[in-house]
Amino acid sequence: MVPLAWAFRAAGHEVRVACPPQQVSGVQATGLMPVSMLDSADMMESARLAYWSLAINTPPQSGEMPLPLHPFTGEALGSVRDFDTGMLSDFWKRSIAAVQRSFDNAVDYAASWRPDLVVYDIMAVEGALVGILNDVPSVFFGPGFIGTVETEPGLNMMAGDPLSCFEKYGVQWTRRDIRYAVDPSPDVAIPPMGDALRIPIRYHPFNGSQDVDPWLLGPVKGKRVCVVWGNSATGVFGERLPALRQAVETAAQLATEVVLTAALSEVDAMGTLPPNVRVLRNCPLELILPDCDLLIHHGSANCLMNGIAMGVPQLSLALNFDGQIYGRRLDPQGATKTLPGLLIDRDAIDKAIGEVLFDHRYRRRAVELSESVGAAPTAAQVADLLVTLAREGELTASDVAGLVAGRGPQRKEITQDTVSEV
Numbered sequence: 001m002v003p004l005a006w007a008f009r010a011a012g013h014e015v016r017v018a019c020p021p022q023q024v025s026g027v028q029a030t031g032l033m034p035v036s037m038l039d040s041a042d043m044m045e046s047a048r049l050a051y052w053s054l055a056i057n058t059p060p061q062s063g064e065m066p067l068p069l070h071p072f073t074g075e076a077l078g079s080v081r082d083f084d085t086g087m088l089s090d091f092w093k094r095s096i097a098a099v100q101r102s103f104d105n106a107v108d109y110a111a112s113w114r115p116d117l118v119v120y121d122i123m124a125v126e127g128a129l130v131g132i133l134n135d136v137p138s139v140f141f142g143p144g145f146i147g148t149v150e151t152e153p154g155l156n157m158m159a160g161d162p163l164s165c166f167e168k169y170g171v172q173w174t175r176r177d178i179r180y181a182v183d184p185s186p187d188v189a190i191p192p193m194g195d196a197l198r199i200p201i202r203y204h205p206f207n208g209s210q211d212v213d214p215w216l217l218g219p220v221k222g223k224r225v226c227v228v229w230g231n232s233a234t235g236v237f238g239e240r241l242p243a244l245r246q247a248v249e250t251a252a253q254l255a256t257e258v259v260l261t262a263a264l265s266e267v268d269a270m271g272t273l274p275p276n277v278r279v280l281r282n283c284p285l286e287l288i289l290p291d292c293d294l295l296i297h298h299g300s301a302n303c304l305m306n307g308i309a310m311g312v313p314q315l316s317l318a319l320n321f322d323g324q325i326y327g328r329r330l331d332p333q334g335a336t337k338t339l340p341g342l343l344i345d346r347d348a349i350d351k352a353i354g355e356v357l358f359d360h361r362y363r364r365r366a367v368e369l370s371e372s373v374g375a376a377p378t379a380a381q382v383a384d385l386l387v388t389l390a391r392e393g394e395l396t397a398s399d400v401a402g403l404v405a406g407r408g409p410q411r412k413e414i415t416q417d418t419v420s421e422v
Contacts, residue, residue, distance in 0.1 A: 001121060001141050002030045003204035004182070007383035016113065018106060018124070029208065037105040038124060041095030045072055047236040049091070056080045065342050069238050076238060096163055103165040106130050117390040119182070122146060128178070132171050137389045139180045140196065143301040144203065145326040147191030148178040152325050180395065182382060184305060186373050189329045199385065199400055202376040203309045207284040207302075215278075220291045222256025223357060226312075228285070228297040229262035233319055243317045243341045245270055246349045247296050252276055254357055259288055286310070294357045298341060299323025304330065311370030313362035315352055317341030334365035377403050 008015050009032070017027045020038045027034035049071040058065060067077050072087060106126035110118075110133070118138040120127025131138025140148055146155055160174040161167055181196040184203040229244050244266070251258045252274035260267070261280045273279070280288070285303075289295060289310035297303035299318030304326055307314040316338040318324045327338025337356050339348060356362050377385075385403050389395045 001119065002032070002206040003379040004119065004141070004201070004383055005030070005032050007378075007380040008387075010380070011383060011387070013387070016115075018109065018126070020102075030206070035109060037102075037109050038126065039098040039102040039105070040123070041091075041098055043123075044074070044232075044235045045091065046095070047232070048072075048074065049088075051236060052077075052080065052083060066237060066241060069236070074235065099163055100165060100168075102126055103129060103168075107133060107169065110134055117386060119386070125175075126165075128173060129166055129169065129171060132173070133169060137180065137386075137393065139182055139199075139386060139389070140178045141182045142185070142191070144183070144185045144305045145189060145191055145301050145329055146322075147183075147193050148175050148181050148196045149192050149194035150175075151192070153321065155322055155325060180389065182386075184373070184376070186308060186330070186333070186369055188333050188369070188372070191329070197395060197397060197400060199382060199395075200376045200404060201382045202378050203305045203373055204379055205284075205286040205306050205309050207286060207306070208282060209284060210282070210287075212287060213283075216287055216291075220257070223254070223293045224257045224259065224291055225251040225255040225294045225296065225353075225357065226259045226261070226285075226288050226292045227251060228295065228303055229260075229266060230298060230300060230303075231263050232300075233298040234263040234266045237319055237342070241319075241341070242346075243344055243349060244298075246346050247315075247317060247353065248277060249274065250350050250353045251294070251296065251357075254354060255293070259292070261285075261288070293363070294353070296353070299326065299338070301326060304336070307366070308335070308369050308373055311367040313356050313366045315339070315356050317344060317349070333369055335362060335369045336366075337362075 005015050005017065015032060016035050017032050018035050018038050019027055020040060021036040024034045024036050048069050052068040052071050055065055055068045068080060069075060070077055070083060077083060103126050107130060110130040115134065116136055118127045118131045118136060119141050120138065121141050122143065128138050166173040176194050178196045180199060181193055182199045182201050183190065184201050185191060190198065227248055248258060248260060256276065258277045259280060260277055261283055264281060267279055285306045289306060289312050292312050295307040295312045295314045297316060299316045299320060300323065304314065304316065314336040316323055316327055316336060318327060318338055319341045324338060324340060327336065330336050331338050337352055339352055381403060385395065385399065
């Protein structure tokens with residue numbers, strides 16, 4: 001969403017980014033203006049709790065899964081039964097109060113600041129309520145591969161109003177009421193959009209910024225593989241996932257160089273690494289990927305979209321169910337391969353890395369997929385269209401078709417004597 005906000009600012013509009021307090025520094029680092037008024041359940045705690053629930057309800061015959069971490073402390077459990085479920089009552093009370101407080105704060109701030117347009121993501125549907133109460137358009141911005149109306153378990157987040165946050169203000173709302181959706185997904189893998197008008201947007205990678213290391217400017221000899229294991233994966237599943245270690249070792253055997261970007265604690269837990277593994281921390285992927293022959297990651301939509309934008313073949317060792325769904329939607333295009341990262345064995349990882357790294361068809365399809373995504377409207381073009389939405393109050397399918405074709409939105413201006421297109 002950052003490039004879209006930049007585009008609004010560059011066009012002379014005021015932009016405020018509503019966020020929880022822990023995201024203030026991240027928003028500030030983009031050059032945008034944060035407003036720390038949102039709140040929610042602790043996302044790490046919620047994700048670890050979801051994995052604990054999955055582990056305790058998975059039949060033994062389904063395969064051996066890594067033990068979950070303690071949902072609230074993040075410490076290793078000796079058994080799934082070691083978690084005291086009596087702690088859940090307080091967690092749910094805190095979480096419900098945080099969500100309700102977040103909605104109230106968003107409503108109060110919007111009543112004061114009076115936005116003309118609201119753009120919100122999958123984790124902040126407060127934006128939909130703000131739009132309705134202020135009688136201004138609101139636009140859902142998806143991360144890629146997730147639609148407005150999802151039936152797949154694990155993707156249908158905040159499908160309705162389970163905590164009556166909308167109902168409190170006299171509003172009935174579900175995700176089926178979303179009218180406009182900005183979506184960076186490739187045209188060959190568009191997720192379910194219900195009745196929402198889909199507005200395609202080119203995926204502009206933004207992974208932070210830092211000084212460019214001189215080695216990135218040097219020549220690349222042989223194959224280079226990038227392995228990404230995000231902090232969220234470590235925080236939810238722990239530091240000792242066999243899939244990560246095996247991916248690094250196999251890539252180091254098959255490629256000239258492996259670039260590993262992961263939490264330092266996880267790197268330490270891996271012990272001695274092969275000599276051709278270079279460890280980076282928080283290096284923006286757009287600096288690394290252009291010279292890589294393969295991207296291996298934990299299955300996030302962000303990693304997938306970065307790889308697609310850069311035209312790099314990918315192996316997704318998906319840790320969450322949503323990552324496996326993304327794979328089902330994208331793998332048929334031949335640029336990516338998805339495996340279940342929690343249950344996969346060594347032989348399957350070895351085979352998959354060799355296949356994606358050396359089969360030229362993956363590279364060809366990755367380049368084709370990148371070119372198709374690169375042909376989508378830019379953030380600046382989408383910002384211009386959304387300004388029209390704010391001014392006119394609605395958009396039509398023909399407006400979006402004109403955007404894709406490179407034309408500006410058309411509106412009929414009625415005068416006493418003529419009807420003209422402007």
